Amino acid sequence: MACPEKSDLIEAYADGELDLGSSLEIERHLADCKDCAAVLEGHRALRSALGTASLYHDAPAQLSSRVRAAVRKQEKVFAASPFFGWRWLAVAAPVISLVILGWSLVTVSRMPSSEDLLNQEIVSAHVRSLMAAHLTDFPSSDQHTVKPAFNGRIDFSPEVKDLASEGFALIGGRLDYLDRRPVAALIYQRRKHLINLFIYPAEDGAGERAVETSLRGYNLIRWTRAGMRYAAVSDLNLVELRSFQQALQE
Numbered sequence: 001m002a003c004p005e006k007s008d009l010i011e012a013y014a015d016g017e018l019d020l021g022s023s024l025e026i027e028r029h030l031a032d033c034k035d036c037a038a039v040l041e042g043h044r045a046l047r048s049a050l051g052t053a054s055l056y057h058d059a060p061a062q063l064s065s066r067v068r069a070a071v072r073k074q075e076k077v078f079a080a081s082p083f084f085g086w087r088w089l090a091v092a093a094p095v096i097s098l099v100i101l102g103w104s105l106v107t108v109s110r111m112p113s114s115e116d117l118l119n120q121e122i123v124s125a126h127v128r129s130l131m132a133a134h135l136t137d138f139p140s141s142d143q144h145t146v147k148p149a150f151n152g153r154i155d156f157s158p159e160v161k162d163l164a165s166e167g168f169a170l171i172g173g174r175l176d177y178l179d180r181r182p183v184a185a186l187i188y189q190r191r192k193h194l195i196n197l198f199i200y201p202a203e204d205g206a207g208e209r210a211v212e213t214s215l216r217g218y219n220l221i222r223w224t225r226a227g228m229r230y231a232a233v234s235d236l237n238l239v240e241l242r243s244f245q246q247a248l249q250e
């Protein structure tokens, strides 16, 4: 029987896709929930079965010589025909090159840039924080409680601002993992909308204009300031998310 509470997160846990806090929560849950422990066991058994050699079979020894013989026979037919000689290829080669070039350009232009990937990662981290019922590692509306809570957990000290007077209530802080490093996540709330504010040191330290994106129904603003990278993501409308960003910068 599927456990309604956590079963959809068990596979993500087994594949190492959850952040540290969510993983610890799942481990605590697994100790008490037989259903989820069974789901995890099944997932691990399936993975190890897929990894064993019993699913792979060597091709019969004669197959390779039969394929080679068939190819040689076909080559002779082509060589004998005036249409399929090498002269035909000399005419067709530039056309084929153009087709391949065109196809490569289409493929390259469709590949997501590193910026796109980072935006997707930020939105995923936001969604995951809401799904796992693990929004905060240290819930507090007091900036003087949240800021020291990061001490010793990450190698930088994020600025924690109280924006209650601007209409953005601080809910707490959390550790997360983003852009291949641990980051601080601050959670703010405006009406029923939650905002994740991710903070981590910028490698280049250079100033950067704010980038606004909308992805999977969430608004996202990224910017760099005083050597730190910031990313605010929420289902809050863009105008109010901008005023959140403005309030942070003041």
Ligand SMILES: [Zn+2]
Binding pocket: 003, 004, 005, 006, 007, 029, 033, 034, 035, 036
């Ligand atoms: Zn369960």
